[in-house]
Every structure is written in structure tokens, then in C-alpha cells.
Amino acid sequence: MSILFNGRASGASDSAPGLVQRFLMGIVGHLRQAVSSLGELWRSPVWTFVTIAVLGISMTLPATLHVLVKNLQQVSSSYDQSFEISLFLKNDITETDIATLVTLLQGDKEVAKVRLIDKAAAMAEFKQESGFGEAIKFLDQNPLPDVLLVTPTQSQPAAAEALLNKLQKERFVELAKLDISWLERLAAIMSLVQQVVYTIAALLLCGALLVIGNTIRLLIMDKKAEIEVMKLVGATDSFIQRPFLYTGIWLGVFGGFLAFLVIELMLYWLRGAIANVTQLYQSGFVLNVLTLKEFGLLMAIAVSLGLVGSYLAVRSHIKAIEPS
Amino acid sequence: MLRFEQVSKSYPGGFVALDRVSFELQKGEMAFLTGHSGAGKSTMLKLISLIERPSAGRVVINGIDLSGIRSGQIPYVRRDIGMIFQDHRLLMNHTVFDNVALPLVIEGFTGRDMARRVHAALDQVGLLDKARCLPATLSGGEAQRVGIARAVVNKPPLLLADEPTGNLDPDLSKDIMRVFEAFNQAGVSVLVASHDLGLIARMRYRTMTLKSGKMINDGLLHSEDAE
Numbered sequence: 365m366s367i368l369f370n371g372r373a374s375g376a377s378d379s380a381p382g383l384v385q386r387f388l389m390g391i392v393g394h395l396r397q398a399v400s401s402l403g404e405l406w407r408s409p410v411w412t413f414v415t416i417a418v419l420g421i422s423m424t425l426p427a428t429l430h431v432l433v434k435n436l437q438q439v440s441s442s443y444d445q446s447f448e449i450s451l452f453l454k455n456d457i458t459e460t461d462i463a464t465l466v467t468l469l470q471g472d473k474e475v476a477k478v479r480l481i482d483k484a485a486a487m488a489e490f491k492q493e494s495g496f497g498e499a500i501k502f503l504d505q506n507p508l509p510d511v512l513l514v515t516p517t518q519s520q521p522a523a524a525e526a527l528l529n530k531l532q533k534e535r536f537v538e539l540a541k542l543d544i545s546w547l548e549r550l551a552a553i554m555s556l557v558q559q560v561v562y563t564i565a566a567l568l569l570c571g572a573l574l575v576i577g578n579t580i581r582l583l584i585m586d587k588k589a590e591i592e593v594m595k596l597v598g599a600t601d602s603f604i605q606r607p608f609l610y611t612g613i614w615l616g617v618f619g620g621f622l623a624f625l626v627i628e629l630m631l632y633w634l635r636g637a638i639a640n641v642t643q644l645y646q647s648g649f650v651l652n653v654l655t656l657k658e659f660g661l662l663m664a665i666a667v668s669l670g671l672v673g674s675y676l677a678v679r680s681h682i683k684a685i686e687p688s
Numbered sequence: 689m690l691r692f693e694q695v696s697k698s699y700p701g702g703f704v705a706l707d708r709v710s711f712e713l714q715k716g717e718m719a720f721l722t723g724h725s726g727a728g729k730s731t732m733l734k735l736i737s738l739i740e741r742p743s744a745g746r747v748v749i750n751g752i753d754l755s756g757i758r759s760g761q762i763p764y765v766r767r768d769i770g771m772i773f774q775d776h777r778l779l780m781n782h783t784v785f786d787n788v789a790l791p792l793v794i795e796g797f798t799g800r801d802m803a804r805r806v807h808a809a810l811d812q813v814g815l816l817d818k819a820r821c822l823p824a825t826l827s828g829g830e831a832q833r834v835g836i837a838r839a840v841v842n843k844p845p846l847l848l849a850d851e852p853t854g855n856l857d858p859d860l861s862k863d864i865m866r867v868f869e870a871f872n873q874a875g876v877s878v879l880v881a882s883h884d885l886g887l888i889a890r891m892r893y894r895t896m897t898l899k900s901g902k903m904i905n906d907g908l909l910h911s912e913d914a915e
Contacts, residue, residue, distance in 0.1 A: 367761055368750050368768045369845055389798055593777050596737070597791045597838065598767035600760075687739055 394606075401610035408583070412615070415579040419619025422572035423666055424626045426565030427654070431627065433558055435652050449528050451512040452539040462510060465536050469514060474527050477515040483508050509538060521547040569669060576615055576673030580608050584681045592687040605678040612674025613667055620666025624659060689715040689877050690736065690846060695745035697731050697901075705731040707901040708745065713879060715845075718872040720888045720907075721881040723898035729881040732898070733850050736879075737769055738762045749846070767795065770839030770876075774851035776831045778823040778838075784810070785819040788837045795842060809841040810834075813867055829860035836867055840876070847871060849880045853887070861887055 366372040405412045453462065462480065469478045481489075486508045491497045514531065516524045524542060532540040584591070594604055631653050638651050654662070690713040697706040706728045713719055721729050734740040735747050738754060747754045749768075757765055778787050788809055792802045810816045813833040823831055832852060839847060849868065853861035861884060869891075872878045882888060888895055895907030 366768055367757070367764045368752050370750075372768070372845065389796060392798060393796065589777075590779050593779060594790065594794065595763070596739075596766065596771055596777070597794060598763045598765075599794045600763045603763075603794055 397607050398610045401607045402614055404611060405614055411579055415575055415615050416618045416622055418575045419572045420622030422568040423623035425568060426561055427623055427627055427662055429561040433561060438652060449514040450541045451514060451531055451537050453510040453536050454538045455509060457536045461536055474517055475514055476517040479513040481511045483510055486511060521551055572669055573673045576612060576670055577677040580612060580674040580677035581681055588685055591685045596687045601682055605682050608678045609674050612670040616667035616670025620663040624662060689713055689750060691748040693746040695742045695747060698743050704901050709903045711896060711906060713877055715877055716875050718878040719894040721879060721896050722883055722888060727898040728901045729898055730850055733848050733881055736848060737771055738765055768844050770844040770847040772835050772839050772849040772852045774854040776835035778831060778834055780823050784821050784834050787834055788841050791842045805841055809837040813837045828855050832864055840871060847876050847878045851882055853884055865891060
């Protein structure tokens with residue numbers, strides 16, 4: 365609508381017959397601008413390439429660390445399954461009591477498996493393993509307690525510890541023991557690594573944001589005369605900035621894809637080396653790669669970086685260019 | 689249509705570009721604005737197209753005071769005013785067609801509708817056969833006519849020209865002026881700033897003369913004398 369001249373038809377929307385057609389025209393316009401922004405990138409290939417490379421590398425490092433952490437977690441979780449809680453039972457309980465306790469524990473859904481090592485069996489094992497066989501013969505009675513080995517269903521140290529505290533309070537239990545300090549340390553280190561990864565990622569992505577903003581700023585300065593003319597013939601700021609926002613999106617798309625390619629190549633290269641090691645250790649370790657969801661997240665982050673970076677540049681610089 | 693009411697414009701540092709200028713341009717009227725360079729012609733046009741704002745006084749177009757126009761509305765006001773510049777300000781890496789189509793693209797026109805209007809505008813300035821050329825291949829007069837086609841392609845009711853013949857020889861200048869006359873006869877209000885006094889005198893239109901920011905002569909009487 366015209367502001368100065370009431371009733372003067374202005375703009376395509378005033379002459380378009382229907383809402384649907386107006387909507388379609390809008391979509392066609394956006395598509396055209398998206399494609400022409402892509403063409404615009406070809407016109408300054410060096411800056412485009414540098415920006416894409418910076419964005420790609422900035423995304424590659426944190427994404428690689430993420431894959432590394434993911435694989436470490438896989439390794440550590442296979443260790444998690446090997447821990448057990450040892451329950452040393454009181455000396456004065458009967459076999460019926462033990463049987464009751466075993467049944468009780470087997471009914472607990474936090475417990476995966478219960479194994480009993482009774483006094484006699486423990487003594488036999490001790491005699492055999494320790495080499496004190498002869499000395500033990502002089503004992504009047506068997507000093508060893510009955511022991512229950514309990515495997516928790518959940519493999520996180522925290523859950524295991526909770527189970528330990530619960531079992532400690534059982535009536536027949538003298539002492540419950542779980543050696544989880546190394547597991548806790550591992551978990552702590554893993555979360556430290558994760559924090560470091562996130563911090564580095566945040567810093568790198570800030571850097572990428574600035575580089576994108578700067579590239580868009582250069583593009584804007586390059587088109588200063590054109591922007592002035594557009595403002596003179598009545599283009600709104602949002603119309604002028606739209607192609608630059610699309611340029612930012614394209615930079616994000618290419619940067620994200622570059623990061624993906626680099627990671628895949630690196631993993632492909634590492635796979636051979638890892639296969640050798642796992643074969644030597646006879647372990648069933650399989651190297652985890654990026655899932656489709658992670659690829660999507662990578663692209664989403666890259667595209668939003670491109671969009672935000674260009675928006676920051678566009679907002680300040682396009683407003684500053686005024687015809688004189 | 690276009691009215692200046694005691695308009696002054698001074699710049700930081702104390703330079704007074706316009707000093708209490710008043711005039712009114714009627715609907716469908718054509719007028720010239722003349723004076724030495726630095727007399728305030730360009731400033732006046734900039735106040736109309738909202739490139740500058742007046743320090744005092746009011747600029748009114750079609751009854752609407754421009755001081756009430758917010759900066760976000762300026763683009764829409766400019767769509768109602770066709771502007772022509774001395775250096776024609778064409779986009780050099782786009783074709784003639786694209787240059788003329790620019791105001792239509794901005795307003796959301798597409799496809800056949802847009803092409804029809806662009807061809808009509810190019811036809812009016814006699815450059816239909818140059819639609820696919822780049823501006824660099826055009827002569828000065830042709831480039832200026834492309835600038836005019838761009839200014840009129842969305843049929844604005846008001847046309848402003850700032851030294852449109854400044855870089856052209858007398859014959860081409862006369863051609864350009866005839867193009868303005870033709871649009872004026874089609875009902876468009878036209879205001880042309882020019883210091884080409886000889887040409888203006890022969891054209892016999894209302895002529896306003898600025899000197900050091902003051903309106904020293906409004907040639908309405910002048911043209912009546914000539915008739």
C-alpha cells in the first residue's frame with residue numbers, strides 16, 4: 365500500500381488475485397534469492413573457501429572429540445559390567461537364613477545375579493590359592509564368613525553405590541564391599557573431558573561466528589553502491605539483507621558438510637589401526653561413527669552459525685549504508 | 689501535491705543549505721529548479737526523497753507531512769517518487785532489463801507481469817532493443833534514459849531529477865527533457881533540478897531559482913511573460 369497516495373495500487377500484492385497466489389509468489393521469490401546468493405558466493409571464491417574452511421575446521425575438532433568421548437564411554441561401559449558387590453554375612457546365621465536372603469535378593473530388580481560362596485568353599489579356595497594350607501590346618505574352626513557376590517543390574521557407579529548402601533542395612537549382612545573408586549575416577553575424568561570438549565567447542569564456534577560475520581561484512585561493503593541504489597528505489601532493509609542471510613546459510617551448509625567429510629575420512633583412516641589393536645587384545649571393540657542424528661545436529665549447528673553470523677553483520681552494516 | 693513551508697536546512701558547522709524556502713508544485717505540473725552548484729538544489733531533492741530531514745519547516749506531499757514518516761516507512765515513500773540522478777546510478781553488473789525491473793522486484797512482482805511493465809517503460813524511453821545489454825555498453829544518453837525508465841516503471845505520481853543532463857551534450861539533453869515532458873503530459877508531476885539555463889529558458893516551464901539557499905525567483909511570472 366502507498367503511504368503518500370491513498371488508493372494508489374503499489375506492489376504486486378495489491379494486484380495479485382488471491383492469498384494462495386501471493387503465498388506462492390513469496391516462495392518463488394525466496395527460492396530465487398537463495399539460488400542467486402549461491403551464485404554470489406562463486407563470484408568471490410577465495411573468501412568463500414576460506415570461510416567454509418574455517419567453519420568446517422572449527423566444527424571438526426569438537427565433533428571429533430565428541431566421537432572420541434563416545435567411544436571411550438563405550439569402552440568404559442564394558443568394564444562397568446564386571447563389578448560386583450561382596451556381602452560378608454554374619455557368622456551366627458543358619459543356612460535357612462542364607463537361603464532366605466538369596467531368594468530375597470533374587471527378587472530385587474536392582475540385582476542382576478547372586479552367587480553364594482559358603483564358608484567351606486571359601487576355605488578350600490583359600491587353601492589352594494594362598495599357600496597357607498599347612499598353617500590353616502591348625503585352626504580350630506573356619507574363620508571365614510559366608511559370602512554373597514551380587515551383580516547390580518545398572519552399571520553406573522552411582523546406582524551401584526546406592527545398592528551397596530541398601531544391602532549394607534540387611535539384617536544378616538556384616539559388611540558390604542564394592543571397589544568402585546577407580547570407576548568413579550574414570551567417570552569423573554570422562555565428565556571432565558566432556559566439559560573441556562564443550563568449552564573448546566564453544567570457543568571455536570565463537571571464532572567461526574566472527575569469521576562468518578566478517579565475510580558477510582566484506583560482501584556488504586563490496587555491494588555498497590548497489591545497496592544505496594536499492595534503498596533509493598524503495599527497498600526495505602529486510603529485502604536488502606535477505607540475500608546476505610541466505611549467503612550465511614549456504615556457508616553453514618558447506619562448512620558443516622566439510623566437517624562431516626573430514627571426520628568420516630579421519631575415522632576411515634583410524635579404523636585400520638584400531639582393528640590391529642583390537643585384534644591383539646582380542647576385544648570386540650567396534651569404532652563408533654557419527655549417527656544420522658548427530659550428522660543432522662552437526663548440520664543444524666553449522667547452518668545456525670552461518671545464519672546468526674550473517675545476521676549480526678547484516679543488522680549493523682546494512683542500516684549504516686544510506687544514500688547521500 | 690508537493691509543498692515546502694518555510695523549510696530550512698543547516699548542517700553541523702553552521703552551513704545553511706536552505707533558508708526558509710516555500711513553494712508548491714501542483715498535481716501534474718512540471719517545474720525546473722535552478723541555481724549555481726551549492727545553491728541548495730540537491731538539498732531540496734534530498735528533503736523530498738527523505739535522504740535528509742529539514743532543520744525547520746515542513747515538507748508536505750499530497751497533504752502528508754513528511755516529518756511524520758518513521759524511518760521504517762521511508763522505503764514505501766520512495767516507491768511513490770521516481771528519482772533520476774546525474775550519474776544515473778545503474779547497477780553495472782546487471783542488464784538493462786534487470787536495472788529497470790529492480791523497483792518491481794522490490795515490490796514483489798514476478799514473471800510475465802514484471803516483464804510486461806519493464807518493456808513498457810523501456811518502450812517509453814525508446815530503448816526496447818537494449819534490454820539485454822549491460823549498462824557499460826550504453827552511451828551516456830542511453831544510460832540516462834535507462835535511469836528514467838527505472839524511475840517510472842512503477843508509475844510514481846511524482847518524478848524528481850537531479851541534473852539529469854549534467855553529463856550530456858545539448859542535443860541529447862533536449863531528448864531527455866522531451867522524455868520528461870512526455871511523462872508530464874501523461875499526468876505525472878515533474879521537478880527537474882538543472883543549471884542548464886539555456887535549455888530551461890527554451891522549455892518555457894515554471895522555473896525556481898535558488899541562491900545561497902534562498903528562493904530568489906519563482907518563475908511562474910516568468911513563464912507567463914514568455915507566453
